Amino acid sequence: MIAQISRLRAEHRTNAFGLGTATPRLSWWVAADGGVQAWAEIERTTARGPIVARIDGDEQVLVTWPFEPLRSRERSEVRVRVGINVGEGREQQVSAWSSALVVEAGLLERDDWASSLIIPSETADHSRCRPAWMLRAEFDLATAPVRARLYVTAQGLYRTEINGRRVGDDELAPGWTSYGHRLRAQAYDVTETVVLGSNAIGFEIADGWFRGHIGFDGGVWDLYGANVGVLAQLEVTADDGTIRRIDLDKKWRTAVGGTIATGLYEGESFDARLHPEGWSTAGFDDSGWMHPLVRPVESIDARIEHAIAEPVRQIERLAPVMVERLPSGRVRLDFGQNISGRLEMTVRGASGHRIRLHHAEVLEGGELGIRALRAATSVDEYVIGGGEVRTWQPRFTIHGFRFAEIENWPDGLDASALVRAVVLHTDMERTGWFECSDPNLTKLHDNTVWSMRDNFVDLPTDCPQRDERMGWTGDIQVFAPAATYLYGSGGVLSSWLRDLADEQHEDGAVPNFVPWVPCGFPEPASPAWGDAAAVVPWAMWQRFGDRGILAQQFSSMRAWVEHLASRADEDGAIRSGFSLGDWLDPAAPPEDPGAGRTDRYLVATAYLVRSSRIVAEAAELLGEHALRSRYHALADHTLRGFQDEHIARTGRMHVETPTGLSLAIAWNLFATEGQRETGGRRLSELVAEGDYRISTGFVGTPIICDALVQTGHIDSAYRLLLERECPSWLYPVSMGATTIWERWDSMLPDGRVNPGDMTSFNHYALGAVVDFLHRIVAGLAPRESGYRSFNVAPQPGPGIDCASTEHLSPYGPIRVAWQRDGDGLNVDVEVPFGTTAYIQMPGDDSPHIATSGRHRFSAAPSQPKGQICLLT
Incomplete structure (x- = not known):
């Protein structure tokens, strides 16, 4: 067959509109009957005509942009064909051209932003959730534009309408970044939305992460600023190519509409009686609306960058698998799956009829299990405006739930047909699957996929339901190999790593969660958590072939390793400082999850060896040969310190724990192969002595099965993997779990929720074992x-x-x-x-x-x- 080119893409995006880089890297797939790609031709077509660049060689992944850099707003069509050498005589076959990929840059320079920041109100009540503000402006177009673009960022969350039609399908835009350092911007093609003559544009803007109540242990308000605001720039292009910015600065009006209170944790209250119909259409009477505050773009200190990942979207809708009317009058719905998202309902009823929606992950004692939500009340409220049938879902909140109860559901309406659970998360492409003959193990994999989906809501979080939802570094550090297999997560992780580098302290310390929220947790960096700075970019290089992420993050990677090395004693071993250790070892007491069996400083020193090795290899790939030598020497010095501190002259570890042995085996920390074999034998014995139940926490769990297999104890690894008694990977499956739990015993065998204050039913970290399922059980692992x-x-x-x-x-x-x-x-x-x-x-x-x-x-x-x- 003639070779075919497919899936031409730029960077880690499924589309290339509104790019934030002037030199997007290109990737493509080739379908051919064998052979080797000898060259590629990339054709770029602009208004000035086509240009073809030829690249010799066989590379087809993240290929360097071979043309002049894009200018802001510049639009091109790109397509690819390749030459393939086939047969012993190396006869050459030329593929057909690929379909064209439209590549369009966003606003690449700060000076491109000429509009102002529009602030609805300076007032703020810290005692409760605040309303979403509405902004509107009208404008006229004397001629129909060839192109119209809307560029937006916000301090807060926004949704946009033009002429009564929603713009885009993003949710929770512009997303959560380290707002003090950078704001993400979105670009929208609104050519078909604006019209000749009178037009209107409207925004709803809410607190979100910027000014809302976030964090645990009481949380904080107004973390990034006292005022929400939107920066919107509408540009139209005439048929002669002239671009005109529509000046809206003095035309904005603002008011509070139907969303009378909204908070990410607390939920949303919407009164349909107060919603001004037609508010985003021309001719609407806004005479009673106020003038907002107008601030120049210079009032924004942070960088403005176009998003490099797909947005959060409404991914799917789930119908309830069970609906029942409770004695209290509430209607309970079970959606059969723990999700991150919201409820959508279609209702009608008398004006003023108030409906409340309650959410929970589990049932306990026949009631919604809400204690584990802590301060995240997760209650939405809708007041019917009367008359017509209306479909509604909240706009600026998100919940983690499987079960919902509807209070005051109108009589005569069928909730099973009229209520759906809407799944929300970053719109990543699914890239990894696994099945096996044991349905429980397959279910474990499915549960892990769901936990990743539920926790990749704009950035990798720990949980989607309680008053936390932080970008914990330790969770993604252990899960990165699984994340990069299961989904095309390169955009999400690249974006989050930029925030990690921005939040990194001058001494290289990495906050334990990113973005950092000062809410009572110790600020000093912890080994295994801060090591995300090195491990996550390295996983992206291994799985995506993304050398660019190493270049982007190399300074951050180095700074973390230097910080950790500064905490070591002269002999290379770490013996002091803050460390979370093998977090959630099942032997740790509920009130102290870090007090596991394994010495937390053994963990710290092991991670310094590992991350130093990673940085050395990254330096080699980036041509930094002197730095490669430095970090290999640091790794060797730390390794000797580890061995002197934790391994006896007999070759046995001073304190043998499953996590300590697994680290020493999997990361080659023993001095000799004989010591390693002895360690493997002892690890197998400990696993058997524990009746093949889990005896590791965050650090040991992802690697214990590998350590057993590497030392010849494959039967022990499988018995551990397939154990069903608590604590084990399959115990939650046996209890009906649909996601990965935070604790091995988040739910006790009698159905009670773990009494600890820290209990979640949707954490992906302990599901990191699925990487073992892909590599060892199924048998697929990257070599290059x-x-x-x-x-x-x-x-x-x-x-x-x-x-x-x-x-x-x-x-x-x-x-x-x-x-x-x-x-x-x-x-x-x-x-x-x-x-x-x-x-x-x-x-x-x-x-x-x-x-x-x-x-x-x-x-x-x-x-x-x-x-x-x-x-x-």
Whole structure:
């Protein structure tokens, strides 16, 4: 067949509109019957005509922009074709051109922003949630524009309408960043929304993270400023190419509408009687509205950057799987899945009829389990305006819930048909799947996927439901390999890492959550948490092939390692300072989750070794050879300190815990292979002595199964993985969980919620084990960055008869599936163009090498060497 090019993309975006970079990197997939890409031609078409750049070589992932940098607002169409060398004679085949990708830059320079910040009101009541303000302005267009663009950012959350039509489909825009350092901006194509003649534009703006009540232990108000405001710039392009900014600064009017109170944690109250119909259309009577405050753009100290990730969107709607009328009169709904989102309902009734919506993750004692929500009351309220049937959902709040109760639901309306749970999270592309013969293990994987979805709401958070919802560094540090497999999360993580670098202290310390909220938690950086500065960019390099993220974050990576090294004693070991240790070790008391079995300074020193090694390798990739030597030397020095402090002369660790042994094995911290083997044997013994129940916390849980397999104890790893008694990965599954719990026993066997103050049913961190499912159980792991080459080496263990995984790699879909055949094993592999697979079958001395296509491998008792055949 003629080679085909598909999925031409810029950066980590599914579309390339409103880009915040002048030199977007390009990626594409190739479908061809074998061969090697010899060159690529990239054609860029502008109003001045086409330009073609030829790039020799086989790279097709995040390829450097080969043209002059884009200017602000500049629009181009880009397409690609490639030349492929095929056959022994290296005959060349030229692909068809790809479909065109429209690439358009946003406002790239601060001077491009000429509009003003519009502030609805300076008044603020700190005792309760505040209303959403409405802003409107009218303008005239004498001629129909060829193009119209709206560029927006806000201090607070906003939604936009033009001429009565909603602009965009973002939710919770512009998202949560370290607002003191940067604001994200969005660009909208409003060409079809504006009209010749009279027009109106309207904004609703609410507190959100900027000024709302956020944080735990009482939280804080007005963290980033006392006033919300919106910066909106509307530009129209005439047919001669002239761009005109519509000056709206003196035309704005403001009032409070139907959203009389709204808070991210508390919920939203909407009175439909107060909502001014037609408020965003021309001719609306706003004579009773006030003049807002107008501030020049210079009043914004933060950088203004266009978003580099897809926005939060309404992803799907779930119908209730159960509806019942309670004796109290409330209607209870079970949506069958714990989500992040909101309720949407279609209602009618008498004017003034008040409906309240209550949310919870679980039931306890026959009631909504709301104690664990702490101060996040999570109650929405809707007052019917009367007359027509209306569909409503809150706009500026979000909840974590599976169950909901509706108070005062109108008689005669069918809630099962008229109420839906709307799932909200960043609109990432799903890229990873897993199934196996054990339905509980498959369910564990599904639960982890849901927890990632629910916690990637603009940035990677710990939980979506209680008064917290922070960007905890430790959670994403351990989960990054899983996150980069399951979803195209490069945009979210790149954006969040910018905030991490912005929030980093001058001495390199990284706050324990980013953005930082001063709400009572200790501010000093913790090892394993701050190490996200090094580990997350490295995971993105390994899984996405994104060298650019290493360049972007290299200073931050170095600064963290230097900070951690400054806490070490002269011999390289860390023995003091703040450290959360192996957080949530099940042996730790509920009131002190960091007091686990493993020495917290063993954890700290181990992480310094690991992150120093990562920074050394990053330096090598970036051509910083002197720095590579420095950080390898630091890693070696710290390793000696670790060994002197924690490993006895006998080769045994002074204090043997499952987490300590796992760290030493998985990260090569033992001095000799013999010590490592002894450590593996002792780890297997400890796991057996614990009846194969979990005995690790945040640090040990992601790597304990790897440590067992690496030292030859695969049966122990599988028994640990498949255990169902508490604490275990499958205990929550046996209790009906649909997401990953924060604690191993967030719900006790008798159905009571864990009595501790810190209990969530939707944390992804302990689900980090799914990376083991992808790499070891199913057998797919990257060999080179971006899966340019990859290993296929399933390691079946007892209790699993078959497993499969699929990953949409940067080069194309990779599929691995295996099943037992008596004592033998059959493995099917699909290899995308541009990659090489190394398939290691049981009994083989060396791997088989396979290029693009579908392949089958078999290993049988009578045929110890793996056999290969090409599947058509």
